[in-house]
Amino acid sequence: MRTHTGHLGRLPATIVAAFACTAVVATASTALAEPGSAPAAHGRLPLTVDGGAWQSGHVQGMAIDRRKGFMYFSMTNLLVKTDLEGNPVGSVTGFTGHLGDLDFNAEDGRVYGSLEYKEAKSFYIAILDVDRITRMNMDAQSTGVVSTVYLKEVVKDFTADMNGDGVFDGDTGKTPDHRYGCSGIDGVAFGPAFGDRRGKRAERKLTVAYGVYANTGRADNDHQVLLQYDVTRWKKYERPLTESAPHTSGPARVDGKFFAYTGNTNYGVQNLEYDGHSGNWLMAVYKGSKPGFPNYSVFALDGARKPVRGPVRGQQRPERGLLLPLLREGAHDTTTGTYGWPAPGQYGQYGLVSLDDGRFYVAKSGTVQDGGVTKQTASAVLNTWTGLTPSPFTPVGPAA
Numbered sequence: 001m002r003t004h005t006g007h008l009g010r011l012p013a014t015i016v017a018a019f020a021c022t023a024v025v026a027t028a029s030t031a032l033a034e035p036g037s038a039p040a041a042h043g044r045l046p047l048t049v050d051g052g053a054w055q056s057g058h059v060q061g062m063a064i065d066r067r068k069g070f071m072y073f074s075m076t077n078l079l080v081k082t083d084l085e086g087n088p089v090g091s092v093t094g095f096t097g098h099l100g101d102l103d104f105n106a107e108d109g110r111v112y113g114s115l116e117y118k119e120a121k122s123f124y125i126a127i128l129d130v131d132r133i134t135r136m137n138m139d140a141q142s143t144g145v146v147s148t149v150y151l152k153e154v155v156k157d158f159t160a161d162m163n164g165d166g167v168f169d170g171d172t173g174k175t176p177d178h179r180y181g182c183s184g185i186d187g188v189a190f191g192p193a194f195g196d197r198r199g200k201r202a203e204r205k206l207t208v209a210y211g212v213y214a215n216t217g218r219a220d221n222d223h224q225v226l227l228q229y230d231v232t233r234w235k236k237y238e239r240p241l242t243e244s245a246p247h248t249s250g251p252a253r254v255d256g257k258f259f260a261y262t263g264n265t266n267y268g269v270q271n272l273e274y275d276g277h278s279g280n281w282l283m284a285v286y287k288g289s290k291p292g293f294p295n296y297s298v299f300a301l302d303g304a305r306k307p308v309r310g311p312v313r314g315q316q317r318p319e320r321g322l323l324l325p326l327l328r329e330g331a332h333d334t335t336t337g338t339y340g341w342p343a344p345g346q347y348g349q350y351g352l353v354s355l356d357d358g359r360f361y362v363a364k365s366g367t368v369q370d371g372g373v374t375k376q377t378a379s380a381v382l383n384t385w386t387g388l389t390p391s392p393f394t395p396v397g398p399a400a
Contacts, residue, residue, distance in 0.1 A: 173213025296340025
C-alpha cells in the first residue's frame with residue numbers, strides 16, 4: 001500500500017517545451033517512457049499523445065482511461081477521443097456551451113466534465129458514455145452519449161444579487177454581484193473527501209471548482225471554492241442534453257463546500273487534479289493580478305490535513321466555512337500566508353492528468369494554420385513532479 005507523505009514528491013523539474021502540430025490530425029511521438037513505480041495498465045505510456053487540430057476553442061482539459069488505452073480532450077465546444085498513439089477514435093460535437101475540465105471515473109467507466117451555459121444561468125456536469133463514442137462528429141444532443149446533472153449550488157452563487165439592487169448583471173466580473181465572484185465552474189476531479197486519509201480505500205467523490213471572475217476591486221473573491229458530491233446517487237438526476245430547454249434536475253445539496261485562500265485569480269481553477277501518489281490536490285489557474293498577492297499559477301491542497309471551520313475572509317457579512325490548507329511547498333508569500341508556484345507558461349491550466357505514480361500528463365495548447373483556417377491543437381506531454389520553484393514539472397523525455 002502506498003503511503004501518503006503530504007508532499008507531491010521530489011523527482012527531477014520544469015514544464016513541457018513548445019509543441020506544434022503540423023497536420024489536422026497528427027500521430028503521437030513513438031518514443032515510450034519507462035513506467036514509474038506503478039506500471040501502466042495499458043503497457044508503457046508515450047511521452048506525448050497528440051490530440052489533433054480542430055476548428056474549435058482551445059483545449060480545456062484531459063482525461064485518460066489507462067485500462068482501455070484512450071485519451072480524451074475537451075476542446076471547449078467538442079470532445080475528442082484518441083488512442084494512446086494519438087489516432088482519433090471519435091468525437092462529440094455540437095456543444096454551444098463551455099465544456100471545461102474533464103476526469104475519468106473508474107467506478108462507472110465514464111468521463112465527467114464541467115459544462116456552462118451562462119446566458120441560461122445553467123451549470124451542469126456533463127457525463128459522457130465514452131464506450132459509445134466510436135465515430136467522429138457524434139452529436140451531443142441526439143446520439144445519447146451525453147447526459148447532464150444540474151448544479152443548483154453553483155447557480156445560486158452565480159446569480160446572487162450581492163448589492164441588493166434587484167438586477168442580475170449577467171456574465172461580467174465588473175459588478176459586485178456573484179457570491180465569492182462566482183463565474184461558473186471549470187475544474188473537476190475525482191478523489192477522496194477532503195481530509196480522508198485512507199488513500200485507495202477512501203470513497204471517491206466528484207470535486208467541482210468554481211470559476212471566479214478577476215476583479216481587483218472587491219475583497220470577497222480571494223478564495224477558490226470547491227464543492228464535493230457523491231455521484232453514486234446521481235443516476236436519478238441524469239437527463240439528456242437539451243440546449244433549447246435547459247433542465248434543472250440535480251442534487252438539492254452538496255456533500256461539502258470548501259474554501260482555499262489563494263488570492264483572486266483569472267476565472268478560478270482551470271484544472272483540478274487529485275494525485276493518488278501524494279494524496280494532495282493540484283489547482284492550475286490563470287494568474288491573478290490583484291495587488292498584495294503573489295499571484296501564483298499552480299497551487300496544491302494538503303491532503304494530509306483536514307479542513308478546519310473558520311472565517312471566510314473578505315465577505316460582506318461575517319461568514320464561516322470549511323477551510324482547506326495549502327500545501328506548504330513551493331514559493332511562500334509571508335504577507336498573505338499563501339504557498340504556490342509562479343510557473344510561467346503552460347503548467348496544467350489547459351489540462352492535467354495524474355498517473356498516481358509521480359508522473360502527470362500536462363496539456364500543451366497551440367494553433368496551426370490549415371488552408372487559411374486557424375485550428376486549435378492539443379497534446380498531452382508526460383512530465384514528472386519535482387515541486388521545485390518556479391516550475392514544479394519537468395518533461396520525462398525530450399519533447400517530440
